[in-house]
Each structure stands twice: as structure tokens, then as C-alpha cells.
Amino acid sequence: xxxxxxxxxxxxxxxxxxxxxxxxxxxxxxxxxxxxxxxxxxxxxxxxxxxxxxxxxxxxxxxxxxxxxxxxxxxxxxxxxx
Amino acid sequence: xxxxxxxxxxxxxxxxxxxxxxxxxxxxxxxxxxxxxxxxxxxxxxxxxxxxxxxxxxxxxxxxxxxxxxxxxxxxxxxxxxxxxxxxxxxxxxxxxxxxxxxxxxxxxxxxxxxxxxxxxxxxxxxxxxxxxxxxxxxxxxxxxxxxxxxxxxxxxxxxxxxxxxxxxxxxxxxxxxxxxxxxxxxxxxxxxxxxxxxxxxxxxxxxxxxxxxxxxxxxxxxxxxxxxxxxxxxxxxxxxxxxxxxxxxxxxxxxxxxxxxxxxxxxxxxxxxxxxxxxxxxxxxxxxxxxxxxxxxxxx
Numbered sequence: 001x002x003x004x005x006x007x008x009x010x011x012x013x014x015x016x017x018x019x020x021x022x023x024x025x026x027x028x029x030x031x032x033x034x035x036x037x038x039x040x041x042x043x044x045x046x047x048x049x050x051x052x053x054x055x056x057x058x059x060x061x062x063x064x065x066x067x068x069x070x071x072x073x074x075x076x077x078x079x080x081x082x
Numbered sequence: 083x084x085x086x087x088x089x090x091x092x093x094x095x096x097x098x099x100x101x102x103x104x105x106x107x108x109x110x111x112x113x114x115x116x117x118x119x120x121x122x123x124x125x126x127x128x129x130x131x132x133x134x135x136x137x138x139x140x141x142x143x144x145x146x147x148x149x150x151x152x153x154x155x156x157x158x159x160x161x162x163x164x165x166x167x168x169x170x171x172x173x174x175x176x177x178x179x180x181x182x183x184x185x186x187x188x189x190x191x192x193x194x195x196x197x198x199x200x201x202x203x204x205x206x207x208x209x210x211x212x213x214x215x216x217x218x219x220x221x222x223x224x225x226x227x228x229x230x231x232x233x234x235x236x237x238x239x240x241x242x243x244x245x246x247x248x249x250x251x252x253x254x255x256x257x258x259x260x261x262x263x264x265x266x267x268x269x270x271x272x273x274x275x276x277x278x279x280x281x282x283x284x285x286x287x288x289x290x291x292x293x294x295x296x297x298x299x300x301x302x303x304x305x306x307x308x309x310x311x312x313x314x315x316x317x318x319x320x321x322x323x324x325x326x327x328x329x330x331x332x333x334x335x336x337x338x339x340x341x342x343x344x345x346x347x348x349x350x351x352x353x354x355x356x357x358x359x360x361x362x363x364x365x366x367x368x369x370x371x372x373x374x375x376x377x378x379x380x381x382x383x
Contacts, residue, residue, distance in 0.1 A: 002257045003264040048358075051279045 013074060019059045020067055028056070181226035181289055183216040191221050192228060196300050197324065199331040205338055214285075222335070226289065229296020233262065236299050239306050243381040246310065262299075265373055269295050276362050277340070280355070284339050294332060298370050301328050302378050309382035317382045325371035332367045 028034045033053050169175065195202055207222045208215050217225040240258045244250040270291050277286065301324035309317030340359050 003261045004257070005260050005264065008264045008267060048279050051281060055278070 013070060016059065016063055016067060017071070019056055020063055022056060022060070024057075024060075028053075177287070177289060178226070180214075180216055181224070181293060183218055184225050184227045185218050188217050188221065188225070189228060192217075192225070193300065195221065196297055196331055197304070197327050199327055199334065202334075205334045207338070224290050224293035224335075226293050226296065229293055229299060232299035232303055233296065236262065236302050236306070239303055240381055243306060243310055247383055262377055265377065266292070266295055269369065269373070273362075273366060276365075280358050280362065286339050290339075294335065297331070298328055298374055301325065301370070302374050305374060306378050306381055309378070314382060317378075321371070321375060321378075325374060328370050328374075329367040332370060333363055336363050336366065 022028055024034060029036075033049075033056070166175075205222055208220045210219075214220075215223060217223040217227075237255060237259045241250060241255050244254055270288065273291050273295070274288065277284070304324050305317055305320040308320035312319075340363055
């Protein structure tokens with residue numbers, strides 16, 4: 001495979017978008033990955049699942065607003081330059 | 083414009099080079115006045131000479147020029163400080179300096195270690211007063227000099243290999259470079275993600291992981307070189323040798339860092355956490371030969 005840096009940026013944007021569309025109430029709680037399920041006891045071993053749930057929640061919180069800007073810029077650039 | 087330049091040219095020409103040297107604001111000897119008039123481009127030359135001289139006249143006043151220079155240097159210092167501060171927010175320069183503090187002896191020993199790690203006894207990174215020793219003093223310390231040099235060498239070698247096979251074009255170099263860079267970034271991000279998920283409390287920073295991932299370029303260079311010198315068989319032999327050496331090196335180096343935080347009694351405790359950490363180390367090690375093969379096989383025909 002021949003990768004350019006642009007394909008890396010594209011892949012990163014798509015992955016972050018995919019994480020951002022996972023809705024808290026409608027989807028994650030239904031499969032037991034909601035924020036209220038995940039945060040277990042404050043033992044010394046958080047476990048992989050709670051780390052993942054925390055990661056998803058923090059990515060959604062942090063990247064919500066920048067993703068709007070980045071997606072708009074990408075859409076405009078793709079429309080202009082193909 | 084042409085007429086004006088020709089007329090005013092008589093005055094500076096008449097002065098000659100002696101008074102030019104005496105002008106205190108002039109930085110260089112103005113030798114354009116002493117050129118022979120028989121030049122074919124003589125006329126455009128003369129108008130350039132006139133323009134140069136008039137610019138010097140603006141800064142003829144010494145007080146104004148001193149003030150301007152002082153203000154300019156002050157402004158430059160301030161902006162330099164601001165730029166440094168902003169860059170330091172994203173990429174700590176001091177930590178980066180640690181990785182480039184190498185010397186020749188270290189580089190030679192490290193390259194030998196990368197290719198033949200089976201006799202090395204002590205794999206721990208030595209500390210001095212709670213901070214790791216620089217690579218100059220400790221062979222086990224990771225550095226970023228070898229990976230970056232090896233990366234550039236790999237790109238040049240790929241260009242040369244393609245040129246030998248008459249498949250070269252300048253875009254190929256760029257594609258090769260960006261492909262290798264993207265794979266490194268993917269590997270570093272994947273390893274960081276795995277280490278975060280398993281909550282390993284190590285002191286492995288991003289730069290450390292970048293360094294350990296970059297050591298595979300040395301293996302790539304050796305494989306391509308042997309492939310160019312000895313054909314396909316040489317390539318496969320070198321690939322096998324460097325893969326085994328690199329896997330051993332990675333497992334021994336990362337085992338100290340990833341697995342040593344668990345317990346004091348050693349690595350034999352088989353709880354799930356420890357097993358996952360072992361799997362991560364083994365996966366990292368196994369990924370190296372795959373990526374070495376992937377990035378170099380198209381260079382050998």
C-alpha cells in the first residue's frame with residue numbers, strides 16, 4: 001500500500017467521527033457500555049472495559065466542537081479539489 | 083528611467099573604489115563600481131549599482147540607524163522567545179534534546195547491539211538521581227538519532243535500488259517516505275492505545291516508543307543492502323537475521339519497561355493483567371518483521 005500523509009489524516013478524521021456518533025443514551029447504555037455502568041469501583045485495576053468506556057466518553061466530549069470545524073473544512077476542500 | 087539612470091551614473095563612477103571603502107555604514111566592499119566597462123550587460127549593471135548606492139544613503143544617518151538596529155534586535159528577541167514558548171507547549175524541546183545526546187561510541191555499540199543482541203547481559207536503563215542517563219553514558223537508553231538517520235538512509239537506499247532497476251522517478255521517493263512515516267505513526271498510536279487500555283504505569287513516553295519503533299529501519303537498510311548485493315537469497319537471509327535480532331531486542335528492552343511494574347517477585351505470576359502485557363510485547367515484536375518485509379520487498383526484484 002502506498003500511503004500519503006493525506007490518507008492518514010483522512011483515516012484519523014473518519015475514526016474520530018465514528019467514535020463521535022456513538023450516542024450515550026440510545027446506544028451505549030443499551031449494550032452496557034454507558035458511562036454510568038462503566039465506572040466501577042475505585043479499585044486499583046480499572047480493567048479494559050472501563051478504560052474503553054472512559055476513552056469513548058472523553059473523546060466524545062473533547063472532540064465534539066473541533067470535529068464540526070474539521071468536518072466542514074474537509075467537506076469544502078473535497079468539494080473544491082475532489 | 084533609462085535616461086535618468088544613465089545620467090546620474092557619472093557621479094558614483096567618478097568617485098572610484100577608495101571612498102566606497104571609507105563609508106562606515108557599508109557592510110561589504112562595493113566592487114560593482116570597479117567592473118570593466120566592456121561587459122555586454124554593462125548598462126543594466128550600472129543601474130543596479132546606482133540603486134545599491136541610493137539605498138545606502140537612507141541609512142547614512144548613524145543615530146537613526148543605531149536606533150533602528152536596536153529596535154529590530156529587540157523585536158527579534160521577543161518574537162524568538164514567544165515562538166519558543168509556543169513550540170514548547172506541543173513538543174518539549176528539553177526532552178527531545180535527551181534523545182539526541184549521542185556520540186560515536188554509543189552509535190557503534192547500539193548498532194552492534196541491534197544486529198547481535200544475544201550476548202548482552204544487562205538490559206536495564208540506568209538512572210542517576212531519578213532521571214535516566216543520557217545515551218552517551220548508557221547503551222540501553224533509547225535515542226532518536228539512529229532512527230531518524232536510518233529513516234533518511236532507507237529513503238535514499240530505496241531511491242538507489244529503484245534507480246538500479248530503472249524504475250525511479252522523483253515521486254516514488256516521496257511516496258516511499260510518506261508510506262514509511264505513516265506506518266510508524268500508526269504503530270506508535272496503536273502501541274499508545276494498547277498501553278493506555280491496559281493501564282500500564284510505565285515511564286515510556288511517546289518519544290521512547292517512537293525510538294523503539296524506529297530501530298526497525300536499521301534492519302530494513304541491512305536487508306535492502308544485502309538484497310542489492312547478493313540478490314533475492316541474500317535479501318531473505320538478511321531479513322531472517324535482522325528479524326530475529328530485532329524481535330529479541332524489542333522483547334528484552336520492552337519487557338523491562340512494560341512488565342516490570344507488576345510485582346517484585348518476578349514475571350511468573352500469571353494473572354490476566356500480566357498476560358495481556360506479555361501479549362502486547364509479543365505483538366509488538368512480531369509486528370516488526372512483518373512491516374520490514376512489507377516495506378522492502380518491492381525494492382528487490
